[in-house]
Amino acid sequence: MTAAQAVEAATGWQARLAVGFERRGEQTVRAQCEHFGPLRVQRSLYPEGPQVCQTIVLHPPGGIAGGDRLDIVVAAAAGARAQLTTPGAGKWYRSGGRLAQQSLTVRVAEAAVVEWLPQETIVFDGAEARMQTRVELAAGGVFCGWEILCLGRTAAGERFTYGRLDLATRIESAGRPLWVERGRLTGGSSWLAAAAGLAGQPVSATLLLAGRVVDRHWLAACRDLVAPEGVLTGVTTLPEVLVARCLAPGVEVARQWLIEVWKVLRPAALGRVAVPPRIWST
Template sequence: MNQIVDPFILGGSAGPVIKAACQARLTLGFVDDAGTTRLVERSHFGPLRVQKPLYPEAPSICHAIVVHPPGGVVGGDELHIKTSVASGAHAFVTTPGAAKWYKANGHVSHQLIELDIAAQASLEWLPQETIFFDAAHVRLQNRINLGKDASYIGADILCFGRTASGESFHTGKITQTSEIRREGKLLWFEQGSIAGGSSSMHSPLALAGNTVSASLIAVGKQLPASLIQRLREEAIALTGDPHAVGVTQMKTVIVARYMGHSSEMARQWLTRMWQIVRPELLGREGVVPRIWNT
């Protein structure tokens, strides 16, 4: 494995401590057991874990919290999370706090998320925010495969630099690709690349000078035009800026976006969008998980 210097572990007079890049994998499997969704597989390698299954809503919805014990990702680390939801099951997956991607130290960090949602199953993939420290070099990949009549709600909040600490994203590079397929047919594909300090940080076609971006993507049945309009109106009312938000429906795919400078506002926006979409798409009230408030 690559040998890297962790800038957050200092070795005093002996110099920095050298540590190996981390390889971590987590595989989760959910099945329907006579109306109860059970977590039947949670195998792992390296520092990725999932806490015990929780049922704060009903036995039919299994909540799982993915934990990365080191608390941050350094240059060269590789994370791979694979989740499968069997027919009729409903899983809700989140994280206990923000993911932190540290300085690259000459190595690229990589995260691959693979989600397989069988026919008539549902998965909500709603991690908390992701913070990219200055000089981070990160490659993110999301691959979602849906069966017939499966439903999916996924989201992310990306924070470029620790603005609360006065840090900007001056150097480094973040690339992200996301693809969603149903029964092998491509429904949605997007890719982006942001280099710290580049013109794309300020271009109206990219971040437009903002430091926080957030997305919610929902796939299932086509929703009424009145609901799409409600999403737009409530997003504008919450943020106070019609240029900071947008909502689009393309057949069975809904995409909502936010850009701004506040991760807290992004969280409020994302929560509200989810609370509106969830009852229509999944037939469940959008009760905020307790872990989001801790």
């Protein structure tokens, strides 16, 4: 083993991706793409036409282990519209006691829109993980993002019996906080089964729309959606944030409900029909 390989084995993967979008005429283009370590842009597509740049973010190792740190920075200049997703599930492996971290920073300029719509995150039993999200909106900027968390590899009958997942999300508009949330999910905690906690469900999901004054009709339309069997849902608002949450027995039904919420909100708040990325079906 070389000295560099020994350091990597001791510290884990350190990776950074910075992606920037600009509007040029009627088209949104990827104007910046800088990466270090195992984070890449797989490709950018235009399934809706030139106004929206759809970008697929790839983490080639396929999972995050103890000692790994991923930093993702997304910036949309004035008037740009970007949608980012992933080609598959993110996986947080059992860490052996070492912390694994992911930091997402999104900067949205005036009249720009960023959608952050990754596929699900699977937290293996024994993972020690920290996920941080910070969104900085200029006046008139809009963010729509979701996170689908699955505790344990449920298809194999695994549950989250030990380990820890720390979560922190902060959304600001022109420096003014719109949404601040912190949480800790501890493996084996009674809170995971409590009615006031995760109610025994292995999957929890949250969608946040921020930067628009929420119309009461949007809220009513989201609440009127019929959830799949076994899925517990709730939708509420602050003056410039809509929050949709669900607890579910599996990833597929949670994603199904979130997509229906997104289909309601995207034309209403973002002025575009919701077109699911093809990568979700592959």
